[in-house]
Amino acid sequence: MMWSLSICFTSFLFLFMLSLSLIMMGIYFIMYNLIVFIEWEVFSLNSNSLVMTFLFDWMSLLFMGFVLFISSLVILYSEEYMLGDKAINRFILLVLMFVLSMMFLIISPNLISILLGWDGLGLVSYCLVIYYQNVKSYNAGLLTALSNRIGDVALLMAIAWMMNYGSWNYIYYLEFEKDSFIMLLIGIMIMLAGMTKSAQIPFSSWLPAAMAAPTPVSALVHSSTLVTAGVYLLIRFSPSMVDTWLSKALLLIGGLTMFMAGLGANFEYDLKKIIALSTLSQLGLMMSILAMGYSELAFFHLLTHALFKALLFMCAGSLIHNMKDSQDIRFMGNICTQMPLTAVCFNISNLALCGMPFMAGFYSKDLILEIVSLSYVNMFSFFLFFISTGLTVCYSLRLVYYSMTGDFNSTSFHPLCDEGWIMLKSMLVLVMMAILGGSMLAWVLFPTPIFIILPEGLKMLTLVVSLLGGWLGYEVSKIALSYNLMALKSYMLSSFLGSMWFMPFISTYGVSYLPLFLGKQIYSGLDQGWSEDWGGQMIYKQSVNYSKMIQSWQNNSIKIYLIGFILWMVMLIMLIM
Incomplete structure (x- = not known):
């Protein structure tokens, strides 16, 4: 146990110091506008060389710093959360492998080395x-692995198509090959890969299913590693997608994902x-603003979102730890008096998620919505952005209402503490x-x-939509019984909206049946049928029959057969004569 505690603390100390140094280096790179590109030739055979490349710019350094910090x-956090686990060493090593895979993905300007980190994330996330x-x-786990x-496969196909350029360093070709057919095909493949990793429609069902992992893993996966890998890859490839039909498709998919997830929550x-x-x-929000061409804004929201x-x-x-592993919010209530410090942290993170002014989420979300108001975007996408923002505040306030206020709804002898x-x-x-x-x-x-x-109405629209969403969430929670009865009356509609538009069923039963x-x-x-009967099995049976016949010839005296054959031939000749 002592070694397991020390591995937790040692890993924490090492990653924390490394994260601070990387963030400082990222700020230095921004100030002096630096980019470092490192190529390491692993080996060269005749004219072919295997080269490992690393790209260090402000984006990769800051993102690595944030990933390592979290x-x-x-x-x-896992040191105490996983205290009863006898295999905590294995758990910490898996998390470290997960982080290492993400590091490979972040610093790679090369599709081959990206695949190394990409597949590493997929395999370790399954474990x-x-x-x-x-x-x-x-x-x-199976749904997560198969969706990813x-x-x-899309990334492998992009690698195959990129062989046309003679190098897999995609960073060289994004700008000047923007309008070529090959880059369009590569863009489609990269967009498909990013959509599966970041769980956009129609690949959204694996994200809630992945909640079967331990909570520290969920905190890591949902903030800065697995689900953000797709967004990060698309940010890197964004120069080749701007002002094409790919960006329009991504805007629609991201907006629908944002709306669907807000309703489902x-x-x-x-x-x-x-x-x-x-x-x-939030991933839908990042994808949508990225599709509109604001890749730095998407990256800004990616980092702020990771924190809260x-x-x-x-x-x-x-x-969950204090509720003895119960995750149902209906059994919670009045947590704020029992666990005040946890309640403060919970409410602050919820307010940051809602975009409360001057908290982390406000700076990116408010800027995104104001840019949307300023841009030439169609009315449907405009409504998806703002209604989804209102729904975010709605489910956040509903969550706070159920867990923090009212009476405690679990068993009477149920100790809760902040210890x-x-x-x-x-x-x-x-x-x-x-x-x-x-x-x-x-x-x-x-x-x-x-x-x-912006006009006053548009400027205040974000605030108004957030307040309306919060009020709606509070009212719906307050009249929970009548709300549940209403949901039962329109059962098909509520099950459609509450089950992510039947996507989990399509992804499991629809695919399997x-x-x-x-x-x-x-x-x-x-x-196993016709091709066996007329293929391998028929050849096998015929060979067995022929070998049996030859064996019987060899076991018996062959001269008897020869005499018989000669007599038969003589009789045949006599008949003919």
């Missing part, structure tokens, strides 16, 4: 999702799934970042003030 706090070994975890394999009662759907909504989402999951883990000091320490560090991180990042990334002039059933029929009818 990972270090998650590992420190982490099935960490609690039960049927639900296995199903969730679609993106892996208002019907959900599982604490972790509500937060997972909120991640999905990691905190939100840590608070949820603390609540998990190691968990609280890591949460309190992130609280500071959830309050100050947005403003600090805004000063670093946008040193020149962005002056947006028809295609797999047809595959089984074809396999048993052709592979």
Whole structure:
């Protein structure tokens, strides 16, 4: 146990110091506009060389710094959260492998080395999702792995198409090959890969299912690693997608994902799934603003979102830990009097998610919505942006109402306390970042003030929509019984909206029943049927028969057959004569 505690603390210390140095280096690179490109030739054979390339610019350094900062706090948090686990060493090593895969993906300007990190994330995420070994975890892990394999295949196809250029360093070809047919095909493949990794429609069902993983893993996955990998890849490829039909398609898909996740979270009662759907909504927001051509703005929201989402999951883990592993928000209530410090952290992260003025989420979300108001965007996309923002505040206030206020709804003898000091320490560090991180990042990334002039109505629209969403969430929660009865009366509609537009059913039953059933029929009818009877099995049977006949000839005296054959020939000749 002592070694397991020391591995947690050592990993935390190393990653924390490394993250601070990387963030400082990123700020230095921004100030002096530096880019470092390192090529390492692993080996050369004749005229072919295997080269490992690394790209260090302000974007990769800042993102690596944030990933390592959150990972270090998650590992420190895991020291107490996973205390009863006998295999905590294995868990920490898996998390470290997960972080290392993300590092490879971030610093790679080369599609081959990106695939190394990309597949590493997929494989280690499968191991982490099935960490609690039960049927639900296995199903969730398989859904996660198979959904991500679609993106892996798309990335492999992009690698194959990129052979036309003679190099896999995509960073050289984004600008001047923008309008070529090959770059369009590569762009389609990269967009498909990014959509699967970041769980956009129609690949959204794996994200809530991945909540079967331990809560520290959820905090890491949903803030800065697995789901953000797709957004980061598309940010890197954004020069080749701007002003093409790909960006229009991505804008529609991102907007619909944002809207669908916001609606689904208002019907959900599982604490972790509500937060997972909120991640999905924010990923849709990033994809949408990226599709409009504002890649730096998408990256800004990616970083601010990582801070408060990691905190939100840590608070949820603390609540679940104290509720004796119950995740249903209907059993919670009055947490703020029992666990005041956790409640403060939870509410701060929720306010940052809602875009409360001068907190981390406000600086990126408000800027995104004002840019949308300023841009030439169609009315449908405009409404998706603002209605989704209102829905975010709606489900956040509903979550706070169920968990923080009212009466405690679990068993009477149920101790709740804030005594998990190691968990609280890591949460309190992130609280500071959830309050100050947005403003600090805004000063670093946008040193020149962005002056947006809008009519008063549009300027106030974000605030009005947020207040309306909050009021609606509060009213719906207050009249919960009549709301539930109304949902039962329109059961089909509420089940459609609450189950992510039937996407989990399509991704599991829809895929398994028809295609797999047809595959089984074809396999048993052709592979194991006709092709066996007329192929390998027929050759085998005929060979056996011939070998038996020859064996019988060899075992008996062959002269008898020869005499018989000669007599038969003589008789035949006599008959003919």
